[in-house]
Amino acid sequence: xxxxxxxxxxxxxxxxxxxxxxxxxxxxxxxxxxxxxxxxxxxxxxxxxxxxxxxxxxxxxxxxxxxxxxxxxxxxxxxxxxxxxxxxxxxxxxxxxxxxxxxxxxxxxxxxxxxxxxxxxxxxxxxxxxxxxxxxxxxxxxxxxxxxx
Numbered sequence: 731x732x733x734x735x736x737x738x739x740x741x742x743x744x745x746x747x748x749x750x751x752x753x754x755x756x757x758x759x760x761x762x763x764x765x766x767x768x769x770x771x772x773x774x775x776x777x778x779x780x781x782x783x784x785x786x787x788x789x790x791x792x793x794x795x796x797x798x799x800x801x802x803x804x805x806x807x808x809x810x811x812x813x814x815x816x817x818x819x820x821x822x823x824x825x826x827x828x829x830x831x832x833x834x835x836x837x838x839x840x841x842x843x844x845x846x847x848x849x850x851x852x853x854x855x856x857x858x859x860x861x862x863x864x865x866x867x868x869x870x871x872x873x874x875x876x877x878x879x
Contacts, residue, residue, distance in 0.1 A: 789821055818838075852874060
């Protein structure tokens with residue numbers, strides 16, 4: 731109730747818009763939250779934290795392709811942030827791409843300084859790659875494996 735007059739008085743204020751989307755998210759109104767985060771990113775595509783919130787909301791809404799695109803954008807621009815890598819791994823899994831899923835989860839583990847988990851995810855990815863070969867996944871696997879050594 732207190733936010734409504736602030737939004738009316740400051741309709742372009744990204745802070746108030748983000749707060750409204752957060753409130754919607756907290757209330758379980760995922761579609762409303764996603765729409766709010768999307769509106770913000772239309773004006774300010776550089777706000778990676780808002781993009782992350784949108785990706786997380788899209789994943790919760792079972793929109794893995796949309797979430798995947800946002801997680802990819804974040805991981806390209808803020809490479810060492812583990813959480814988007816984890817979300818990316820989950821969306822790959824939702825889309826049925828298990829080799830890429832486990833590779834992204836391995837990347838998340840590395841950026842969380844959890845080498846044991848990274849090695850475990852790489853082992854799972856290796857098993858999936860044997861039955862589902864992919865050039866993209868093979869290249870990523872090789873670079874991660876070399877990095878962990």
